[in-house]
Amino acid sequence: MTPTTLPLAPSKDVQAGPCCxxxxxxxxxxxxxxxxxxxxxxxxxxxxLRLLSMIGSxxxxxxxxxxxxDVFDLTAPTISHHLKVLRTAGLIGSExxxxxVYYWIIPAQVARLGAxxxxxxxxxxx
Amino acid sequence: MTPTTLPLAPSKDVQAGPCCxxxxxxxxxxxxxxxxxxxxxxxxxxxxLRLLSMIGSxxxxxxxxxxxxDVFDLTAPTISHHLKVLRTAGLIGSExxxxxVYYWIIPAQVARLGAxxxxxxxxxxx
DNA sequence: CTATCATTTAGACAGATATCGAACCACCCC
DNA sequence: GGGGTGGTTCGATATCTGTCTAAATGATAG
Numbered sequence: 001m002t003p004t005t006l007p008l009a010p011s012k013d014v015q016a017g018p019c020c021x022x023x024x025x026x027x028x029x030x031x032x033x034x035x036x037x038x039x040x041x042x043x044x045x046x047x048x049l050r051l052l053s054m055i056g057s058x059x060x061x062x063x064x065x066x067x068x069x070d071v072f073d074l075t076a077p078t079i080s081h082h083l084k085v086l087r088t089a090g091l092i093g094s095e096x097x098x099x100x101v102y103y104w105i106i107p108a109q110v111a112r113l114g115a116x117x118x119x120x121x122x123x124x125x126x
Numbered sequence: 127m128t129p130t131t132l133p134l135a136p137s138k139d140v141q142a143g144p145c146c147x148x149x150x151x152x153x154x155x156x157x158x159x160x161x162x163x164x165x166x167x168x169x170x171x172x173x174x175l176r177l178l179s180m181i182g183s184x185x186x187x188x189x190x191x192x193x194x195x196d197v198f199d200l201t202a203p204t205i206s207h208h209l210k211v212l213r214t215a216g217l218i219g220s221e222x223x224x225x226x227v228y229y230w231i232i233p234a235q236v237a238r239l240g241a242x243x244x245x246x247x248x249x250x251x252x
Numbered sequence: 253c254t255a256t257c258a259t260t261t262a263g264a265c266a267g268a269t270a271t272c273g274a275a276c277c278a279c280c281c282c
Numbered sequence: 283g284g285g286g287t288g289g290t291t292c293g294a295t296a297t298c299t300g301t302c303t304a305a306a307t308g309a310t311a312g
Contacts, residue, residue, distance in 0.1 A: 024182025056150025
């Protein structure tokens with residue numbers, strides 16, 4: 001067999017200590033995988049990713065739909081559809097206040113995504 | 127679906143402290159969003175999520191294809207397809223050693239996903 | 253050379269997804 | 283109340299995606 005020395009050695013020291021993100025620590029069950037995949041699908045779209053970041057970074061932590069629509073070359077129904085996907089996934093909340101509808105990020109759900117892929121030690125830190 | 131229920135917490139003080147994951151700190155550019163969405167799409171599938179976790183949690187940090195196929199009710203070409211998607215996204219590497227082909231996780235790319243959604247401070251906490 | 257493991261290709265098909273236009277609903281203002 | 287504006291929902295369509303079968307290819311061990 002003469003293993004040609006393990007090919008790993010990614011020159012990253014990520015696997016020192018506690019080792020690895022949760023996704024790499026133990027096999028996901030079928031159910032967990034299905035649920036997480038649904039959550040990930042909600043963010044696996046350029047428009048929704050931008051919507052999420054625009055909402056999150058908007059002054060006050062929330063954004064009116066009217067702030068969002070103009071940025072995209074998409075019709076209002078399409079934006080509405082994407083917002084609904086994010087809301088259904090539990091990533092954002094919404095409320096109508098008078099004429100306008102406001103959206104905000106639900107940090108716990110976003111953090112859930114992060115935790116999946118983030119090593120227990122320090123993340124990027126640059 | 128009318129948003130009849132008010133959000134439990136006032137949406138305005140959701141951000142206390144250093145605030146937020148990168149995704150919520152500033153609006154993503156169109157290009158960044160497209161690139162990240164492509165990466166996310168690679169993991170936004172139950173089978174690929176399980177493959178990733180099975181590879182990552184396998185003893186030695188790598189898994190032979192033969193270890194993976196039996197777990198799923200899928201044909202070999204389909205598994206091969208999913209592995210290719212993960213490899214193309216840069217999330218896993220592969221090498222043939224003798225008869226078998228081995229796969230391993232590329233931690234840096236996985237961590238990139240995590241960093242997107244992970245707050246600089248504490249993660250979800252529950 | 254033959255058998256095995258894995259990938260690739262091609263074609264096919266069902267289901268999901270992104271998008272649009274039009275209809276609809278909720279609210280404010282006169 | 284009536285009218286206008288902001289958003290959502292509905293219905294239709296075109297594309298994308300996951301999966302299969304079947305067959306071909308490549309690489310390796312015996």
